[in-house]
Amino acid sequence: MxxxxxxxxxxxxxxxxxxxxxxxxxxxxxxxxxxxxxxxxxxxxxxxxxxxxxxxxxxxxxxxxxxxxxxxxxxxxxxxxxxxxxxxxxxxxxxxxxxxxxxxxxxxxxxxxxxxxxxGVDEEDIATVVRVLQSATARLQALANEGKKT
Amino acid sequence: MxxxxxxxxxxxxxxxxxxxxxxxxxxxxxxxxxxxxxxxxxxxxxxxxxxxxxxxxxxxxxxxxxxxxxxxxxxxxxxxxxxxxxxxxxxxxxxxxxxxxxxxxxxxxxxxxxxxxxxGVDEEDIATVVRVLQSATARLQALANEGKKT
DNA sequence: TTCCTTTAGTTCGGCACCTAACTAATATGG
DNA sequence: CCATATTAGTTAGGTGCCGAACTAAAGGAA
Incomplete structure (x- = not known):
């Protein structure tokens, strides 16, 4: 594991x-x-x-x-x-x-x-990296804010 | 800019x-x-x-x-x-x-x-993130090692 | 005007990193 | 065998980040 x-x-x-x-x-x-x-x-x-x-x-x-x-x-x-x-x-x-x-x-x-x-890295791959990390960060921050309010 | x-x-x-x-x-x-x-x-x-x-x-x-x-x-x-x-x-x-x-x-x-x-995130997108970041990290570390030797 | 709240910034203590410089102990080469 | 690496770990000091608790100033409400 x-x-x-x-x-x-x-x-x-x-x-x-x-x-x-x-x-x-x-x-x-x-x-x-x-x-x-x-x-x-x-x-x-x-x-x-x-x-x-x-x-x-x-x-x-x-x-x-x-x-x-x-x-x-x-x-x-x-x-x-x-x-x-x-x-x-x-x-x-x-x-x-x-x-x-x-x-x-x-x-x-x-x-x-x-x-x-x-x-030299594919522009679309970089865009994917940005998109995935951006959304993941947003999800974590939403979670953190929720925890604060509760 | x-x-x-x-x-x-x-x-x-x-x-x-x-x-x-x-x-x-x-x-x-x-x-x-x-x-x-x-x-x-x-x-x-x-x-x-x-x-x-x-x-x-x-x-x-x-x-x-x-x-x-x-x-x-x-x-x-x-x-x-x-x-x-x-x-x-x-x-x-x-x-x-x-x-x-x-x-x-x-x-x-x-x-x-x-x-x-x-x-819920697309597995292939995650694979792309890993691939791009892994290679970028390797490139930076190679650069760092080169600098050390020089 | 006075009291209360909000805002701007600092201080304190803690986490996760690093480099440089050190000690102590083991390993190695002549 | 002894001097010289090398290795394991620590200390000192620096960076970047945080939350909690504080001060001082400004803004608002009664």
Whole structure:
């Protein structure tokens, strides 16, 4: 009874996620940046300064998760976190000059994954992967929400 | 330019992994057990006591990762970790009586995911998901190994 | 205006991962 | 036989994720 047989799609989703995170983090390590830290920079570069709460929705993570990522970026001097004068609860996030300089030297880890993992793979197969995983995720999240309400 | 479009299979693999981990951990939380901790128990139940190094290969994680999981299980009184008399470097892992009792009350989180996420999904689609993710993972790991050697 | 609720963010503690650097013990080659 | 690998496991520190519980500020209702 091989347990991996029972949930092979789940097992491989996990393995792929961990492998791609490893590649991205290896790529970014020389710049002392984690994968989610990079993604925060990406948003700040492409959308300009924004409140932490807006980033929260873009990244789709919980508050303490983003709080930790931001703390690391502030510690490294890459991002400034200042209170919004309009609403003293909110914090505006903005790249520092050092952050802007860093960004210009950074490789694009998303392009790397796309190329090294999926280049040449049948488009329809990829569409199937997306469709199956998307629906499976929705089903699990529905289950989780149901459990919360009950 | 939506970044998610560029690597949608990767994005959904991640989302699915996180969602399934959340469901599993919610299921196991009443028993004060994490997902990987559960998987260690599963192996100890099905294969009997074994050295930590053998578990390492079964779980396919790095040494410090397993070390942390084992430490948590020992702290909770679920697993005993004793030196192998044959080889003083190795540690034999064995369920405690409390661990055995706990196991008998535990739900099966793998069955849960299989049912709630994939039940009714076309077998061929699942096969495609496995095939694509498996090959993508292999490509990334090959890349990682190459980088190590160079 | 005052009280109450909601919202934004942090802190704490926990899980699951990693690399780098370490100890202790066994195995091996000269 | 002894010096030198190699192997097993731990520790330290970092990333990314979570829920629970907290503070502070803003919004609303009586």
């Amino acid at each position: 091989d347990i991996t047989k029972d949930n092979s799609a789940g097992i491989w989703a996990k393995k792929f996620y961990l492998a791609s995170r490893a590649v991205v983090e290896t790529t970014l390590r020389p710049y002392d940046l984690g994968s989610s830290q990079w993604y925060v920079l990406w948003h700040l570069v492409h959308d300009g300064p924004m409140a932490q709460r807006d980033l929260l929705r873009l990244l789709q993570v919980e508050k303490p998760t983003l709080s930790g990522i931001v703390r690391a970026l502030v510690r490294k001097g890459i991002v400034d976190q200042m209170p919004d004068p309009e609403d003293q609860r909110q914090r505006i996030l903005k790249l520092t000059p050092a952050g802007v300089r860093l960004w210009h030297n950074l490789p694009d880890p998303i392009a790397l994954i796309r190329k090294d993992a999926f280049e | 939506d970044i998610t479009k560029d690597n949608s299979a990767g994005i959904w693999a991640k989302k699915f992994y996180l969602a399934s981990r959340a469901v599993v951990e919610t299921t196991l939380r009443p028993y004060d057990l994490g997902s990987s901790q559960w998987y260690v128990l599963w192996h100890l139940v099905h294969d009997g006591p074994m050295a930590q190094r053998d578990l390492l290969r079964l779980l396919q994680v790095e040494k410090p990762t397993l070390s942390g999981i084992v430490r948590a299980l020992v702290r909770k009184g679920i697993v005993d970790q004793m030196p192998d008399p044959e080889d003083q470097r190795q540690r034999i892992l064995k369920l405690t009586p409390a661990g055995v009792r706990l196991w008998h009350n535990l739900p099966d989180p793998i069955a849960l995911i299989r049912k709630d996420a994939f039940e």
